[in-house]
Every structure is written in structure tokens, then in C-alpha cells.
Amino acid sequence: MMLLDIVSIVIGALLLIIAFVAIQSKDLIKSVLFLSGLSMLAVVSFVLLKAPDVALTEAVIGSGLVTALFIFTLLSVKKEGSKK
Amino acid sequence: MKKLFAFVLTIGLGVLMIFSLRANTLFPEFGDVSIADRISALFLDKSVNGDNGDVVFGQTTDAEDGAANLVTSIVVDYRSFDTLGEVTVLFISSLGVALLLGVAGKQKRLALNFKPNFMLRVGSRALFGIILMTGVYVILHGHLTPGGGFPGGAMIASSILLLYLADDEFRTKVKGFKVLESVAGSLYVIVGLLGLVLATYFLQNFLPTGTVGDLFSAGVLPIVYVLIGLKVGSEISGIIDHFLTEGDLA
Amino acid sequence: MIQYAAILLFVLGLYGLLTNRNVIKIIVSLNVLEIGLNIFIISIGYVSGGIAPILTSVNNTSALLFVDPLPQALVLTAIVIGVGTTALGLAFAKSIYAKYGTFDLDEVEELK
Structure with a gap:
């Protein structure tokens, strides 16, 4: 029971840290990977x-699947940007 | 300035939510829930239409709903109408993607610009089969083990995604997906109407439910889950195809 | 404990929605918000010492202490709806880029 408490505290803290990085990161690919x-x-x-x-x-x-969709969107956009 | 305002607003909202939930006596403490007070107690005992006593795995026959996975019994039996609505929402969103990204006339693949070597091509074909089989297994055992139509359909879609990633030339037949999707969706409604005709209400489980825990049990549930799996798989595969194609002009 | 983390995750997603002006970042924030909401709904049904709501040959009778299956059934469909809305949002983002050449909503306002 103690172990479950400790694990859930660690998981909760990690969830918040990673969500903050995903929202604040300037690089779009990094944000999607987080x-x-x-x-x-x-x-x-x-x-x-x-x-x-x-x-x-x-x-x-x-x-x-969601990550794949994000990456495809960013890839297609990068293509068009390099063409111009 | 704007960021500070948003920060204060959201922190205030969070504090308000936590304190109002703590002050509310109707909201249970975490982990301190009494199932017997909730409607879920009836779903757990499979006794919504009158008390049937406890359900025993491998022994109870002809229960109200024969699924061993209690989540499945709620998703596709007790609340099947919700699931029909959910499938409709997914259909509308895939229709929206097709409207926004579909281009009339000739389409070409978005090239990922790398040359697949021999190992990658053969290995991806072999993995495609394994992932597809796993998806089918998860769908067929949806009433016995964790899983079911939604994750199984997503697994089928990810096997298609693997083929797209491994080969720049690969295109699926999108028209076939559209046909499969509409056939599965209409069959779901037809199963519901059969329940209305053969039994008393829409989407009722009209087949015999068998022994809890057998593969061939739970009446209409595995059929509905196979239909949902085909529908979800073909819809998400169609969405992936639309994201990976672009018109000639773009 | 995980319940508070879920509420804070929801609030963090809302903060991201309010402050970001990039379409992709807005969709990422929406996904963060959705994950927080899903964990919160699941945590309402948790019973301490309960087992996962599946009858097996080991946990073979419904008289045992199970976790509430109803929130899990609701979240199962909510996740699949989430992938549909995310795909639709990304399709909008793609067509915004095709028209204006940027993901930033401020620059889109200027280009109008």
C-alpha cells in the first residue's frame, strides 16, 4: 500500500512536469514528442x-496514432516551406 | 500581461475546483467508494432486470449479459446506444477530414524521402501480419479479456500505418475503406433493429448468452464488437491516408 | 494523490489553450486537457483494494470487490472521440497553413 502511494506521487509529479514542458516548449516537434x-x-x-x-x-x-498524425502534419508543412 | 492574467485565472479555477470538491460531502474521497450505493452494482451482478444473484465465471449460464469483461458488457450492451452515437461522431470527424484534405482529381503520395532497403521492406511486411493478427485477436476476445473493438480497430489502422511508413510508393484503396466503413456502420444499426423486431427494444441482446467465459458466448456482443472494430479501423486508416496524400497543385 | 495531479493537468491544459497562439500548440494543449480529464473520471471509480473489472478463472465471482466499471466504459469511448477531434483539428491546421503559410494566429490576423 505504501509502495502504491509512492509510485502514484512520482507518476503525478512526472505527469505535471512533462505536461508543462509540452505546453511551454518552443520547438513544435519536441512538444509533440513530450x-x-x-x-x-x-x-x-x-x-x-x-x-x-x-x-x-x-x-x-x-x-x-495521434503522434503519427501530428508528425505527418509537421512533415508536409516542412516540405512546402523548403520548396518556396 | 496577458500571460499573467491567464495564469491567475487558471490557478484560481484549480483552487476553486479542489476546494469545492473537498467541501462537497456527496463527492467520495479517493478510493473510498461504496459500489453498492451506485448503479454499477447492478451492472456487476448482471441483474438490471431483477435480482439474479452472483455471477460465477465458467458456471453461470444464460445470464442477462454473458460477457466476462464487465466494461465490455456496459459499452456494447447496457449502454450500446451511447456507443452508436460515439461511432457516429467518429464518422462525422473522418468525413470532415476528407472534406478538408481530400483533393479532386489526381493525388500523389507525400514522399518521406528515404530509400527502404531489402530488410526493411520484408520485415515490415512480416510485422504487418503480426500486428493485424493481434488486432483481430483483441477484437474477437473483447468480451473475455481487456481490449475490444476500439483498441483492436486502432491496431489494424496502425498496421496500415506501418506499410505507409516503410514504402514510399504504397497506397491503399481508400474507396474500399469507405465501403467497409459504411457497411459496418449500417450493419450495427441493423443489429439494433433486429433486437427491436425479435425482442422488445432497440439494440437488445436477442441471441442466447451461453456460459460466462466461453469464446462463443455473450450473444450479440462479439458481433457488434467486430463491426465496431472494422468501422474504427477503416475510419482511422482513411484519416491516415488523407494526411499522407496531397493534391498536385499543393 | 493522482486525482489532484489530474485536476492540475486539466488546469495546465486550460492555461496552454489561453496563452498559446500557435495552432499546433493549441491542439497539444487540448490533448493535455483531455488526458487530465480522463484520469480524473477514472479516479472517481477507484476502490482501494479493488480488482480490475474482469471475471477470470482466478477472480471468478462478482461478489468480490471490483473497481467501478462505468467510468472506464465512458472514458474508453472518450479516447476514440479524442483521436477524431485531434485529426479534424490537424486538418484545419493544415488548410490554414496552405492558405496563409504560417501556424501562428497573430500572423494570420495581420495577413488578412
């Missing part, structure tokens, strides 16, 4: 809260 890491930590907290279904869904969608 969002992916935030998603991964959210998966850990879902497992701690005994929600395996939600953890599986968040792991596939939050840190996989």
Missing part, C-alpha cells in the same frame, strides 16, 4: 487505477 510521453505516463496511471481496457486503448491511440 505529448506522446505524457500519453505513455497516463497509461501507467490507468494501470495503477485498475483500468486495463482504457490503458490498452490509450497505449495504441494516444501514443501511437
Whole structure:
């Protein structure tokens, strides 16, 4: 029980730090990658809260597909910028 | 100045939320929840239409709803109407993406500009099969283990994403996805209407539910989850395709 | 403890929405807000000492102490809706860039 408390405090602090970096970072790619890491930590907290279904869904969608969509948008934009 | 104002505003909101939740006696302390006072107690015992006693894994037969995964039994049985609405929202958002990014006439792939070597090409084809099989497994066992149509469909979409990443020339047939998506969506509604005709209300579980814990159990639930998985998978694959193509003019 | 972190995550996402003027950063903030909200909704249903709401051959009867499955079912659909809204937002961002050549909303206002 003590271990669970300590782990949840560490996870909560890490969640807040990574979210702050993701929002404040000037580099767009870095911001997106920190969002992916935030998603991964959210998966850990879902497992701690005994929600395996939600953890599986968040792991596939939050840190996989959403990140891919962000990266594709930034890539296509970079292409157009270099053309001009 | 504007940042300071936003900072004060959001900190005030956070303090207000925490203190109002602490002062509210109806809001339970973290971890100190009594399930028996909530409606979830009925979902857990599968006794919404009258008391059926406890459910035992592998022994209870013909329960009200035969899923061993209690989250699944809520998502596609007790609250299936919510899920139908949710699938509609996803359909509308993929329609919006197609409207905004779809270009009439000839389309070309967004080139990722690297040459895939032999290992990458073969390895990605092999991994594609494994990820696809995992997705199908997760969908089919949605009523027994964690998972189900939503994560399984997303896994199918990520296997398609892998093919797109590994090969610059690769294009899927978007039209096939559109057909699959609309067929799965209409079949979901038809299953609901069958419940209305064969039993008493829309989306009712009209098949026999079998023994809790068997693969062939839970009546209509696995069918609905397969349909949801196909729909989610084809929709997200379509979204990925739209993000990776661009018109000739752009 | 995780409940407070979830509330603060929600507030942090709102702060990002109010201060950022870059479209991509606004969508990132929206995702942060959504993750905080999801963790908060799940944490309402947590029972200390409860087990995950799946009947198996080990935890084989519904008389055991389970975690509340209803918030989990709601969040399961909310995550998938989140990917739909994110995709739609990114499509808007892409078409904004195609028209104005920038992601910054301030520069878009000037170009009008």
C-alpha cells in the first residue's frame, strides 16, 4: 500500500512536469514528442487505477496514432516551406 | 500581461475546483467508494432486470449479459446506444477530414524521402501480419479479456500505418475503406433493429448468452464488437491516408 | 494523490489553450486537457483494494470487490472521440497553413 502511494506521487509529479514542458516548449516537434510521453505516463496511471481496457486503448491511440498524425502534419508543412 | 492574467485565472479555477470538491460531502474521497450505493452494482451482478444473484465465471449460464469483461458488457450492451452515437461522431470527424484534405482529381503520395532497403521492406511486411493478427485477436476476445473493438480497430489502422511508413510508393484503396466503413456502420444499426423486431427494444441482446467465459458466448456482443472494430479501423486508416496524400497543385 | 495531479493537468491544459497562439500548440494543449480529464473520471471509480473489472478463472465471482466499471466504459469511448477531434483539428491546421503559410494566429490576423 505504501509502495502504491509512492509510485502514484512520482507518476503525478512526472505527469505535471512533462505536461508543462509540452505546453511551454518552443520547438513544435519536441512538444509533440513530450505529448506522446505524457500519453505513455497516463497509461501507467490507468494501470495503477485498475483500468486495463482504457490503458490498452490509450497505449495504441494516444501514443501511437495521434503522434503519427501530428508528425505527418509537421512533415508536409516542412516540405512546402523548403520548396518556396 | 496577458500571460499573467491567464495564469491567475487558471490557478484560481484549480483552487476553486479542489476546494469545492473537498467541501462537497456527496463527492467520495479517493478510493473510498461504496459500489453498492451506485448503479454499477447492478451492472456487476448482471441483474438490471431483477435480482439474479452472483455471477460465477465458467458456471453461470444464460445470464442477462454473458460477457466476462464487465466494461465490455456496459459499452456494447447496457449502454450500446451511447456507443452508436460515439461511432457516429467518429464518422462525422473522418468525413470532415476528407472534406478538408481530400483533393479532386489526381493525388500523389507525400514522399518521406528515404530509400527502404531489402530488410526493411520484408520485415515490415512480416510485422504487418503480426500486428493485424493481434488486432483481430483483441477484437474477437473483447468480451473475455481487456481490449475490444476500439483498441483492436486502432491496431489494424496502425498496421496500415506501418506499410505507409516503410514504402514510399504504397497506397491503399481508400474507396474500399469507405465501403467497409459504411457497411459496418449500417450493419450495427441493423443489429439494433433486429433486437427491436425479435425482442422488445432497440439494440437488445436477442441471441442466447451461453456460459460466462466461453469464446462463443455473450450473444450479440462479439458481433457488434467486430463491426465496431472494422468501422474504427477503416475510419482511422482513411484519416491516415488523407494526411499522407496531397493534391498536385499543393 | 493522482486525482489532484489530474485536476492540475486539466488546469495546465486550460492555461496552454489561453496563452498559446500557435495552432499546433493549441491542439497539444487540448490533448493535455483531455488526458487530465480522463484520469480524473477514472479516479472517481477507484476502490482501494479493488480488482480490475474482469471475471477470470482466478477472480471468478462478482461478489468480490471490483473497481467501478462505468467510468472506464465512458472514458474508453472518450479516447476514440479524442483521436477524431485531434485529426479534424490537424486538418484545419493544415488548410490554414496552405492558405496563409504560417501556424501562428497573430500572423494570420495581420495577413488578412
